[in-house]
Amino acid sequence: MSLIAYALWKNYDAVQAIANVDLKIESGEFVTLLGPSGCGKTTLLRMIAGLEKPDSGIIMLDGEYIHDLPANRRPINTVFQSYALFPHLTVLENVAYGLLARKIPKAEAFERSRRTLDMVRLQGMETRYPQQMSGGQRQRVAIARALVNEPSILLLDEPMSALDAKLRIQVQIEIRELQQKLGKTFIMVTHDQNEALAVSDRIAVMEAGCIRQFGPAKTVFDKPRSRFVADFLGTENFIDAEKIGDHSVRTLWGDFTVEDPIPWGKGTLTVRPENMYLAAEGIPARVTATLYRGPYQILILEGGLRMQIDAKIPVRSGDEIHWTCSPDSWVVLHG
Amino acid sequence: MNRTHPWINFAAILLFMMLYLPLLCVVIFSFNASRLGTQWGGFTLHWYTDLFHNELILRAAMNTLILAVSSTLIATVVGTALAIGLQMAPWGKKARRVFEPLLNLPVVTPDIIFAVALVIAFGAVRALTGLFELGMPTMIVGHVTFQIAFVALAVRSRLRLIGTEVQEAACDLYASPSYLLRTVILPLLLPGILAGAMLAFTLSLDDFIISFFTAGPKSITLPIYIFASVHRGVTPEIHALSTLVMIFTIFVVLLLRRSEKQNSQKPEEKL
Amino acid sequence: MADNNDIIYNGELVSPKVLRKRASVFLLPGLLWIGFFLALPCFGLIAVSFAERSEYGAVDWIFTFENMKRLVGFDLFGWSADNFWILARSVMVAAVSTGLCIALSYPLAFFLASRPARNKGIWMALLLVPFWTNLVIRTYAWLIVLAPQFPPAHFAARFGWIQPGAPLYPSMIAVYIGMVSTFLPFVALPLYTAVDKLDWSLVEASRDLRAGFFRTFRHAIWPQTKAAVAVGITLTLVPAMGMFVVPDMLGGAKYMLIGNLIQQQFGTSRDWPFGAALSLALMTITLASLLLFNRNSEKGGVQ
Numbered sequence: 001m002s003l004i005a006y007a008l009w010k011n012y013d014a015v016q017a018i019a020n021v022d023l024k025i026e027s028g029e030f031v032t033l034l035g036p037s038g039c040g041k042t043t044l045l046r047m048i049a050g051l052e053k054p055d056s057g058i059i060m061l062d063g064e065y066i067h068d069l070p071a072n073r074r075p076i077n078t079v080f081q082s083y084a085l086f087p088h089l090t091v092l093e094n095v096a097y098g099l100l101a102r103k104i105p106k107a108e109a110f111e112r113s114r115r116t117l118d119m120v121r122l123q124g125m126e127t128r129y130p131q132q133m134s135g136g137q138r139q140r141v142a143i144a145r146a147l148v149n150e151p152s153i154l155l156l157d158e159p160m161s162a163l164d165a166k167l168r169i170q171v172q173i174e175i176r177e178l179q180q181k182l183g184k185t186f187i188m189v190t191h192d193q194n195e196a197l198a199v200s201d202r203i204a205v206m207e208a209g210c211i212r213q214f215g216p217a218k219t220v221f222d223k224p225r226s227r228f229v230a231d232f233l234g235t236e237n238f239i240d241a242e243k244i245g246d247h248s249v250r251t252l253w254g255d256f257t258v259e260d261p262i263p264w265g266k267g268t269l270t271v272r273p274e275n276m277y278l279a280a281e282g283i284p285a286r287v288t289a290t291l292y293r294g295p296y297q298i299l300i301l302e303g304g305l306r307m308q309i310d311a312k313i314p315v316r317s318g319d320e321i322h323w324t325c326s327p328d329s330w331v332v333l334h335g
Numbered sequence: 336m337n338r339t340h341p342w343i344n345f346a347a348i349l350l351f352m353m354l355y356l357p358l359l360c361v362v363i364f365s366f367n368a369s370r371l372g373t374q375w376g377g378f379t380l381h382w383y384t385d386l387f388h389n390e391l392i393l394r395a396a397m398n399t400l401i402l403a404v405s406s407t408l409i410a411t412v413v414g415t416a417l418a419i420g421l422q423m424a425p426w427g428k429k430a431r432r433v434f435e436p437l438l439n440l441p442v443v444t445p446d447i448i449f450a451v452a453l454v455i456a457f458g459a460v461r462a463l464t465g466l467f468e469l470g471m472p473t474m475i476v477g478h479v480t481f482q483i484a485f486v487a488l489a490v491r492s493r494l495r496l497i498g499t500e501v502q503e504a505a506c507d508l509y510a511s512p513s514y515l516l517r518t519v520i521l522p523l524l525l526p527g528i529l530a531g532a533m534l535a536f537t538l539s540l541d542d543f544i545i546s547f548f549t550a551g552p553k554s555i556t557l558p559i560y561i562f563a564s565v566h567r568g569v570t571p572e573i574h575a576l577s578t579l580v581m582i583f584t585i586f587v588v589l590l591l592r593r594s595e596k597q598n599s600q601k602p603e604e605k606l
Numbered sequence: 607m608a609d610n611n612d613i614i615y616n617g618e619l620v621s622p623k624v625l626r627k628r629a630s631v632f633l634l635p636g637l638l639w640i641g642f643f644l645a646l647p648c649f650g651l652i653a654v655s656f657a658e659r660s661e662y663g664a665v666d667w668i669f670t671f672e673n674m675k676r677l678v679g680f681d682l683f684g685w686s687a688d689n690f691w692i693l694a695r696s697v698m699v700a701a702v703s704t705g706l707c708i709a710l711s712y713p714l715a716f717f718l719a720s721r722p723a724r725n726k727g728i729w730m731a732l733l734l735v736p737f738w739t740n741l742v743i744r745t746y747a748w749l750i751v752l753a754p755q756f757p758p759a760h761f762a763a764r765f766g767w768i769q770p771g772a773p774l775y776p777s778m779i780a781v782y783i784g785m786v787s788t789f790l791p792f793v794a795l796p797l798y799t800a801v802d803k804l805d806w807s808l809v810e811a812s813r814d815l816r817a818g819f820f821r822t823f824r825h826a827i828w829p830q831t832k833a834a835v836a837v838g839i840t841l842t843l844v845p846a847m848g849m850f851v852v853p854d855m856l857g858g859a860k861y862m863l864i865g866n867l868i869q870q871q872f873g874t875s876r877d878w879p880f881g882a883a884l885s886l887a888l889m890t891i892t893l894a895s896l897l898l899f900n901r902n903s904e905k906g907g908v909q
Contacts, residue, residue, distance in 0.1 A: 049507060050506075050507075050614070050617075050619065051503050051506070051507070051614060051617055052614060053612070053613060053614045053619070068619075069619070070506070070614075070618060070619030070620075071503070071506045071507050071614075071617050071618075071619070072506045072507070072508075072509045072510055072511065072617070072618075073509075076507075077507055077508065078504070078507045080500060080503075080504055082500065084500045084501050084503070084504035085504075086501065086504075086505075086519060086523075087523070088522045088523055097505070097508050097510075097518075098508035098509050101505075101508055101509040101510045101511075101514055101518075102509050145508070146507075146508075149508070149509070342713075343713045343716050343717055343720075344717055346710075346713035346714075346717075347713050347714050347716075347717030347718075348717075350710055350713065350714050350790065351714075351732065353787055353790075354733075354736045354787060354790065354791075355736065356751055357744065357747030357748050357750065357751050357787070358736065358739065358743075358744065358747055360747060360750040360751055361743065361747045361750065364750060374755070413635050413636045413639060414636060416632040416633070416635060416636060417632065417633055417635070417636030417637065419632050420629045420630065420631070420632030420633030420634075420636075421629075421633060423625065423628065423629035423632060423633075424615070424622070424625040424626045424628070424629035425613070425615055425622060425625070426626070426629075434633075434637065437637050437640050437641055437645060438637075438640075440640060440644055440645060441640060441644060443840075443844070444644065444648075445844050445845050445847065445848035445888070445892060446845065446848060446850075447848040447849075447850055447865050447868055447869070447885070447888070448648070448848060448885055448888060448889055448892075449644065450872075451647075451651065451868065451872065451881065451882070451885045452643070452644050452647035452648050452650075452651065453643060453644070453647065454872055454878075455647045455650050455651065455654060455878070455882070456642065456643045456644075456646065456647040456650070458665070458878070459647075459650065476643060477643070479639065480639060480640060480643045480644055483636045483639060483640060484640065487636060499616050499617075502616040502617055503616060503617035504617075505617065506616070506617025506618055507617065512618055512620075512628075515617075515618075537738065541738065541740055541741075543740065543741055543742050543851060544850060544851070547869075548869075548872060558740050558741075558742045558743075561740075561742050561743060561746070562742045562746075562851070565742070565746045565749070565855065569746065569749055569750070573746075577740075577743045577746075577747075580740060580743060581735075581739055581740075581743065584735070584738050584739050584740070585735055587738070588731070588734055588735060588738045589731075591738075592731070592734070
């Protein structure tokens with residue numbers, strides 16, 4: 001089930017919540033909308049669900065216009081951030097709600113709900129009430145309640161924000177496995193880049209109502225296109241550079257060869273700490289601090305660069321070291 | 336907070352005595368064999384048994400109950416609808432500037448002005464249509480007028496607790512507006528509706544002024560009966576009646592406390 | 607493109623007009639009821655107060671200032687200050703009763719707040735039972751306590767306030783006793799809620815600095831309980847001004863308040879226009895005192 005959103009705009013009073021957003025999602029993909037709070041990711045998700053109305057723009061699902069359909073006529077279901085389970089209904093009734101609302105006979109609805117509850121490993125909990133369950137269990141009820149309707153797309157709004165850290169990792173794996181087993185399109189919203197990287201096929205990084213970069217998780221991580229995206233994905237080494245050739249730059253640290261072409265005269269490069277390594281002919285630098293991180297250590301170099309090397313290498317604060325990195329680990333930022 | 340000044344405790348006990356002494360006197364003297372005022376003439380229960388043979392009192396009790404039950408039923412339906420209607424649509428500032436005062440008017444208006452307004456309204460209707468002679472119907476209408484506001488306020492606060500996310504979830508799951516109302520909103524609203532109804536019931540049972548002004552000769556309620564009797568002379572019979580009313584009040588108050596406690600629990604924390 | 611006028615409200619895609627129409631079905635019965643039976647008649651009071659009383663007690667729609675004149679004291683026998691005194695007495699009784707209730711509610715609230723947690727509910731219920739007991743019963747019950755044979759009447763007789771052998775009613779003292787015991791829970795309950803949540807560190811600090819009782823109160827307790835007192839005042843002052851049952855049973859004809867006078871016009875005297883005029887006067891005083899109170903409390907930061 002492919003989704004196309006085109007030229008979406010939304011204003012709230014004077015604030016631009018969504019500014020000219022285009023999005024194309026393929027069938028069976030796991031896409032994450034990633035960004036800081038206020039970037040519009042939840043608004044965009046709700047627009048797809050039918051809970052927010054864009055000021056202008058269109059949304060198409062498999063070639064059919066859905067942006068003028070109310071939420072209760074879209075074959076799309078949502079897992080809400082606080083799950084929004086119905087407190088007065090049992091788990092089974094909660095899960096069957098969407099089926100019963102569409103007038104599917106009770107017997108069939110409950111049977112399908114039971115099978116979905118089995119799928120999320122909540123068998124035996126049918127007659128419990130949401131208040132009697134743990135956070136993780138409630139989340140699975142919410143997921144079951146959405147999936148039982150066999151929607152074309154499943155939307156998840158920060159589904160793991162209410163869970164504790166250990167549970168979060170486990171749930172991330174479970175959700176990813178579920179998505180791949182079912183082959184359904186999942187769209188998730190989160191502000192946690194580790195989460196996004198763990199589960200997604202593609203990530204759309206958003207800021208101030210715009211999609212800054214949309215691509216496979218690995219690409220977004222390895223080759224962020226803009227400073228914002230790089231920063232959000234955890235990059236720390238920003239180096240100002242001046243172009244001296246199609247593939248070479250001059251920086252305060254020295255001249256480097258870069259695999260990607262340089263589009264600007266002056267700009268910024270970044271490199272990941274783990275892609276830098278010690279080399280006898282490399283750039284000289286003094287170590288101002290070392291941070292031990294278990295299997296590896298972080299060296300803070302004079303000037304602010306961070307580099308990651310094996311913890312077993314004996315380096316002390318104050319040492320002179322030489323470092324380098326390969327041309328393809330340099331990331332050229334475009335904005 | 337552990338140490339209170341002994342003076343405070345003393346004053347508080349005194350004040351509690353001030354609140355309860357009169358009531359206790361009523362209870363004690365309801366067993367007084369002597370009919371005369373405050374001379375003790377021995378213990379007897381016959382005033383209580385006499386009550387159940389007093390036609391007037393029985394009718395007044397019946398009227399009080401009929402009044403309370405009918406007005407509560409009407410007010411609960413109308414008041415609940417009022418509260419739902421307030422949150423059903425995005426009313427603008429102008430509309431709210433009319434709705435809010437109307438909703439709060441019955442709560443802030445002093446009883447006697449309320450009663451006078453009702454009498455004038457009934458007089459106007461009587462002049463135009465000949466209906467609304469003072470009697471049970473007018474009393475019911477009068478009670479419903481103030482009960483609506485209390486029910487609506489109780490239901491509205493419950494509605495706020497329910498929140499909008501659960502409603503969005505229902506729509507996301509293919510519910511139509513009426514299905515949403517039936518299967519989600521009304522069930523979750525029930526504690527609020529019950530709390531409002533209990534409050535309305537209690538207020539109606541307790542009311543004197545409004546009943547007094549809008550009652551007809553045949554539709555006397557217990558408070559009115561007691562008031563009129565006291566003017567004729569206080570008797571142990573009245574004390575017995577009052578004691579029974581007080582016991583009933585305590586019972587209703589305990590029920591009221593329970594329903595309000597349930598109403599203020601967030602739906603998710605119910606169990 | 608979706609119809610541009612539609613909005614999404616609580617998950618539903620709908621036009622605001624349709625939504626409002628639908629909501630009106632729910633909304634209007636209640637609002638119209640209150641409007642017709644309460645709001646409109648309050649305005650009607652103004653009209654009626656300028657009308658004449660017809661022979662059999664109905665209303666003759668002839669414009670007259672008679673009622674207004676009577677209000678300020680001009681009746682068939684020239685000018686008398688009776689009505690004025692009734693009005694003034696009502697305001698004074700209400701104000702003094704409210705003040706007494708506030709003063710007495712503090713010890714009550716502190717007592718309640720200092721009870722161990724498991725008992726608080728019981729004491730609260732003890733406060734609520736008189737609160738919910740019928741006003742008529744609570745008031746006439748004082749007729750027993752204030753009877754000649756009992757201590758209160760003896761006490762007053764000893765001081766010469768009343769004749770020996772007479773009951774302590776009808777009298778202003780009885781009216782005040784009745785008023786205070788009626789309205790005490792109205793002030794004590796909100797005050798208790800505030801005192802329960804009191805930040806005791808402020809009180810302790812004040813005591814540590816050896817401040818006297820009044821300073822402790824003014825600086826540590828009053829600021830935190832101001833708002834509750836404001837609630838108590840609104841719940842007490844306005845109803846007290848229109849109070850009818852208490853002055854009727856405990857004050858009799860000698861100590862009438864405006865509530866009694868109004869009731870007379872709609873009962874035995876059957877003079878609706880004058881009753882309307884009196885009600886108007888009461889409404890005006892009520893509104894004025896509420897406005898005055900609100901303005902003062904905004905200045906003093908009570909909100």
